[in-house]
Structure formats: structure tokens, C-alpha cells
Amino acid sequence: MPNVIFVNSKGSRKSVTIETGTSVMAGAVENGVDGIVGECGGNAICGTCHVYVNPDQLSLLEPIADDEGATLEIVAAERRSNSRLSCQIAMKPELDGLIVETPEYQI
Amino acid sequence: MTRASTVVIAGAGQAGFQAAASLRERGFEGRVVLVGDEPTLPYQHPPLSKTYLMGKMERAALRFRPEAFFVDHDIEYRAGSRIEKIDRSAKQVGLQGGEVIGYDHLILALGARNRPLPVPGFELDGVVQLRTVDDADALRGCLDKGGRIVVIGAGFIGLEFASVAAERGADVTVIEAADRPMARVLSKEMSEYFRAAHEANGIRFVFGATAAKLTGGGPRVEAVEAGDGQRFPADLVLVGIGVIPNTEIAAQAGLATGNGIIVNEHLTTDDPSISAIGDCALHPNPYAASGMIRLESVQGAVDQARCVADCLTGHPAPYQSLPWFWSEQGALKLQIAGLTQPHDQIVVRKAAQGEKEGMSVFCFRSGRLIGVESVNRPLDHVLARKLLAAGGETPTPEQVASPEFELKSWIKA
Ligand SMILES: Cc1cc2nc3c(=O)[nH]c(=O)nc-3n(C[C@H](O)[C@H](O)[C@H](O)COP(=O)(O)OP(=O)(O)OC[C@H]3O[C@@H](n4cnc5c(N)ncnc54)[C@H](O)[C@@H]3O)c2cc1C
Ligand code: FES
Numbered sequence: 001m002p003n004v005i006f007v008n009s010k011g012s013r014k015s016v017t018i019e020t021g022t023s024v025m026a027g028a029v030e031n032g033v034d035g036i037v038g039e040c041g042g043n044a045i046c047g048t049c050h051v052y053v054n055p056d057q058l059s060l061l062e063p064i065a066d067d068e069g070a071t072l073e074i075v076a077a078e079r080r081s082n083s084r085l086s087c088q089i090a091m092k093p094e095l096d097g098l099i100v101e102t103p104e105y106q107i
Numbered sequence: 108m109t110r111a112s113t114v115v116i117a118g119a120g121q122a123g124f125q126a127a128a129s130l131r132e133r134g135f136e137g138r139v140v141l142v143g144d145e146p147t148l149p150y151q152h153p154p155l156s157k158t159y160l161m162g163k164m165e166r167a168a169l170r171f172r173p174e175a176f177f178v179d180h181d182i183e184y185r186a187g188s189r190i191e192k193i194d195r196s197a198k199q200v201g202l203q204g205g206e207v208i209g210y211d212h213l214i215l216a217l218g219a220r221n222r223p224l225p226v227p228g229f230e231l232d233g234v235v236q237l238r239t240v241d242d243a244d245a246l247r248g249c250l251d252k253g254g255r256i257v258v259i260g261a262g263f264i265g266l267e268f269a270s271v272a273a274e275r276g277a278d279v280t281v282i283e284a285a286d287r288p289m290a291r292v293l294s295k296e297m298s299e300y301f302r303a304a305h306e307a308n309g310i311r312f313v314f315g316a317t318a319a320k321l322t323g324g325g326p327r328v329e330a331v332e333a334g335d336g337q338r339f340p341a342d343l344v345l346v347g348i349g350v351i352p353n354t355e356i357a358a359q360a361g362l363a364t365g366n367g368i369i370v371n372e373h374l375t376t377d378d379p380s381i382s383a384i385g386d387c388a389l390h391p392n393p394y395a396a397s398g399m400i401r402l403e404s405v406q407g408a409v410d411q412a413r414c415v416a417d418c419l420t421g422h423p424a425p426y427q428s429l430p431w432f433w434s435e436q437g438a439l440k441l442q443i444a445g446l447t448q449p450h451d452q453i454v455v456r457k458a459a460q461g462e463k464e465g466m467s468v469f470c471f472r473s474g475r476l477i478g479v480e481s482v483n484r485p486l487d488h489v490l491a492r493k494l495l496a497a498g499g500e501t502p503t504p505e506q507v508a509s510p511e512f513e514l515k516s517w518i519k520a
Contacts, residue, residue, distance in 0.1 A: 022168075030173055039409055041151045044485075045433050045442065066463065067440070070485035074493055107413075 002096035009104040025049040025087035035102025042087035054099035077103030112211035119143025122385025122408035123216035129416035144189040155243040156267035193360035219350035228321025254342035261288035265347030270437035367401040372425035384411035444491035445478025476501035490514040
């Protein structure tokens with residue numbers, strides 16, 4: 001199963017195995033990654049699952065859909081060019097080794 | 108609250124779970140006891156009438172956090188335990204079975220239960236309601252059989268259920284006492300949009316009709332009879348006519364209750380050692396025209412839990428979060444920013460040619476923007492949330508009506 005590496009704002013890393021089809025948010029929550037909240041349960045409406053994706057891997061992801069793009073406008077931490085909502089990233093084998101940074105705060 | 112103190116949380120749903128998690132997040136060092144009467148780990152409700160009902164989500168994915176979270180955060184989770192009594196003078200709660208737990212602070216997060224339909228035949232087999240994961244599991248089984256389904260009540264849950272049922276091939280009729288769907292919470296224009304969309308998907312509506320009787324030859328329901336004599340054959344009847352807040356144990360303990368447990372702006376009851384949050388809390392809300400309101404939303408549950416956790420960790424601030432809400436009905440995603448009722452003026456903005464179909468209804472009261480209802484226009488929704496939460500000046504109806512108007516540039520200006 002593919003792995004995702006979460007790096008928190010202080011630089012500490014945690015590697016988590018996430019089943020194909022499961023979202024990166026759900027995988028994070030299930031494995032106790034503190035920097036991901038996931039308040040709306042993955043509906044792309046709360047913005048508390050915000051991550052910064054390793055720029056080199058951004059092109060592996062599906063493009064940003066309308067609702068994700070909208071909610072990225074109201075995330076608590078700064079929105080950057082590599083900002084994504086982790087609930088909208090569905091795990092797939094090609095994403096093995098994906099590195100995402102969690103922002104300092106989500107609320 | 109000091110290191111030695113104990114916070115007991117009564118009810119382990121969205122609000123109760125969040126209160127426990129937020130207390131730890133904010134560094135609370137005392138004991139946290141989360142008591143819930145359901146046997147499962149705390150779980151979310153919204154998917155129960157959406158993806159979970161569709162069979163597209165597994166049961167384990169409903170829970171907020173795995174068991175390890177409760178251990179790691181030193182949250183004593185007592186599953187399957189019902190609190191029967193609050194003894195305010197001894198500062199104890201009494202559980203079913205006789206056990207008592209002492210508290211320094213008690214958070215009531217008791218939620219609400221479905222309102223029963225007070226007509227003959229409500230107890231027949233095949234008459235169901237939807238609140239818990241067990242309800243959803245039972246319904247998932249029924250939906251496999253298709254057949255004729257009558258939904259009583261065109262509120263959020265009734266319509267979310269109806270959408271899933273129609274998508275899975277059932278023949279669906281929705282009976283509603285009002286003259287339009289979601290009349291209590293939506294503008295006429297947005298109601299109309301949803302009515303048309305549901306009808307296009309084969310859902311039949313009967314407005315201005317109340318169910319007078321549910322009938323069946325044997326133990327199972329066969330039809331719904333309306334007050335005016337109309338008869339609707341049914342293999343399954345879903346009753347979605349709203350909820351009743353769980354206030355009983357609070358009222359028995361002498362706390363003030365009405366349509367909810369009454370709290371002040373810090374979400375504290377008239378006993379300073381007891382707070383109430385989530386679906387059970389009737390609270391002052393700066394966005395409510397009536398002053399006091401009871402919300403039934405994830406947003407309300409979560410933000411109120413955080414507010415109480417702040418109070419208990421030395422950062423008291425009044426509860427002032429902007430209400431927002433979403434519902435998913437088939438392909439339609441409804442999003443509401445603010446409380447749009449009652450309004451006296453609206454401006455409807457539709458997708459321009461070439462844009463994806465959608466609509467936003469900007470609702471005004473006395474010239475001030477109070478909320479925005481959106482369908483398939485997520486940017487309007489989030490920007491409205493930003494604007495309304497900031498509490499400053501809002502655009503006028505005339506400005507919003509102008510073809511050049513854009514929320515984004517208005518906010519930046
Ligand atoms: C099917 C469904 C779909 C929904 N969809 C949406 C949506 O799309 N968007 C949205 O914003 N909101 C939605 N909601 C509403 C949202 O889920 C609720 O507002 C939220 O769950 C409220 O949280 P709560 O903790 O106050 O109540 P609950 O989550 O109901 O939790 C209360 C808990 O307390 C327990 N309890 C009660 N009395 C006792 C007692 N005496 N002792 C111990 N435990 C007790 C109950 O069994 C329950 O587990 C939906 C609700 C349902 C049912
Ligand atoms: S979990 Fe709410 S936006 Fe991703």
C-alpha cells in the first residue's frame with residue numbers, strides 16, 4: 001500500500017500507509033497525524049485538512065475542483081501555490097512517497 | 108480549571124467528541140471523561156444520509172478518530188453508558204446501572220432525537236427514521252429492495268434520503284405540509300430550484316399534505332393516508348419531520364430548558380459548573396433574528412465545543428461563530444452561509460453563460476446582507492462566510508444585483 005510522508009511545521013516527519021481510494025485526510029486522521037483536523041468529514045467545505053504538497057509531486061495530483069478551490073480561499077494558514085485540501089486527494093499507487101507539509105494551524 | 112479537576116462530557120456525538128479533543132488540544136491537564144450511550148466510537152452523522160447510505164463508505168470511516176486517539180490523549184471514553192441523572196449539589200452524574208462520576212465541570216452534549224409522527228400506524232414495520240448508524244444500516248438493507256418509498260417531510264434529511272433512494276431505483280414520493288421543500292430554512296427561490304431538480308430526477312412531491320394515518324393489513328406498512336383522504340402506497344416510509352432536543356436530564360436537575368437547554372453567551376447554563384453545546388443547546392447567537400437559537404449542524408457542534416474548551420482553559424470568549432451549513436442531495440450541493448431567515452429582500456445570481464450551472468440567493472434584512480444560499484457555487488459560499496464573519500459593511504442589494512458584482516473584489520476593495 002502506498003505511503004504518505006507528513007511533515008509538520010516544525011519539521012518532524014511521520015510516514016503513514018494509506019489504502020488506495022482512501023483520502024489523504026482520512027488516512028492522516030486514522031493514523032494520528034496531529035496537523036490534520038478534517039472537521040467536515042471530507043466535504044471540501046471546512047478547510048481544516050489543508051496541506052502544502054511537495055512542489056515536485058504536485059503534477060501527480062488531479063487538478064483542483066471548484067469546491068476545493070473555493071475552500072482554499074478560506075483556509076486558516078497562508079494559501080500557497082502548492083496548497084491542497086488533503087480530503088480531496090484520493091490515494092493511488094502512483095502517489096507512493098507523497099510528501100505533504102501540514103500548516104502551523106488549521107483553525 | 109486546575110490539573111486535579113474533572114470535566115465530564117455527557118453525550119459522545121459531534122459536539123461531545125470535539126469538546127474532549129479541544130480540551131486536550133488546549134492543554135487541559137485534568138481528567139476528561141466522555142460518556143456516550145451508543146456502543147461505537149464517536150462517529151459523524153452527515154454521511155449517514157449521503158455517501159454511507161449509498162453504500163460508498165465503510166462503517167469504520169465514519170468514526171472521528173480511532174481508539175488509539177482516546178488512549179493517546181488520555182480521554183476516558185465510556186461507550187454504551189447512559190447518564191440518567193445529574194446531582195448538582197454533589198456535582199455528580201449517575202449512570203444507568205448505578206455508577207456515579209463526580210465532576211468539576213459538566214458539558215451537556217446530548218444532541219437531539221427524531222420527532223415521532225403522532226399518528227396511528229407509526230409503529231408499523233417499514234416505518235423508519237434516520238439518526239444513528241444503526242438506523243442507516245437498517246435503511247441500507249431496505250434500499251436494496253427498491254420498491255415504493257414515501258418520505259414524510261421535505262427537510263434536509265428527508266430530501267437527502269429521497270435523493271439516494273431515487274438514485275438507487277426506488278419510486279419516491281415526498282409528502283410535505285408546507286407549500287415547498289425546506290421551507291423553514293430556505294428562500295422560495297432556492298426551494299423552487301430544488302423542487303425542480305428533484306422532480307427532474309423522478310421524485311414526486313405532494314405539498315400542503317399531512318400524513319393522517321399509516322395503514323397496513325398486517326404488521327407491515329402498506330400506505331400513507333393524508334388528511335384529505337389521498338392514499339400513497341408504500342413499501343417503506345421514512346419519517347423526517349425534525350428533531351426534539353434531549354433536554355430531559357437537564358430539566359430534571361432544575362436547569363432552565365425550552366426548545367433546548369438554555370445557556371448564556373459563554374454556553375453556560377444557570378449553573379456555572381454546567382455548559383450545554385451542540386444540537387441540545389438553546390443559545391444566544393448574534394446572527395439569529397430571534398436572539399436565541401438552537402442549531403443542528405456540524406459547525407454549531409464543533410464551534411460551541413471549542414468555545415467551551417476555551418472557557419475551561421482560561422480563555423473565555425463569548426460564542427459568536429457565523430453559522431454555516433451544507434446538504435448534499437443527489438448531484439446538488441447546497442451551502443448556506445449565515446442564517447437567511449427571515450429576510451425581506453433577495454437578489455438571485457445565476458451562472459453566466461458558459462459557466463457551470465448553479466445559483467446563489469443573497470438574502471437581506473433591512474438592507475443588510477444576512478446570508479447567502481448557494482447551489483453548486485462554492486466560491487460564493489466561502490466568500491460570503493468570510494464577509495459575514497468579519498461583521499463589517501456588506502454590499503447593498505443594488506450592488507449585488509449589478510452584473511459586474513463579484514464578492515471577491517468587493518471583499519478586497
Ligand atoms: C442523517 C443526518 C445527516 C446530517 N447531515 C448534516 C450535514 O450535511 N451538515 C451538517 O452541518 N449537519 C448535518 N447533520 C447534523 C449534525 O450531524 C448534528 O448537528 C451534530 O451531530 C450535532 O452534534 P451533537 O453532539 O450535538 O449531537 P449528536 O451528534 O446527536 O450526539 C449526541 C450524542 O449523545 C448521546 N446521548 C444522548 N443522551 C445521552 C445520555 N443521557 N447519556 C449518554 N449519552 C447520551 C446520543 O446518543 C448521541 O450519541 C446531520 C444529522 C443527521 C442525523
Ligand atoms: S475535511 Fe473539510 S475540507 Fe477537507
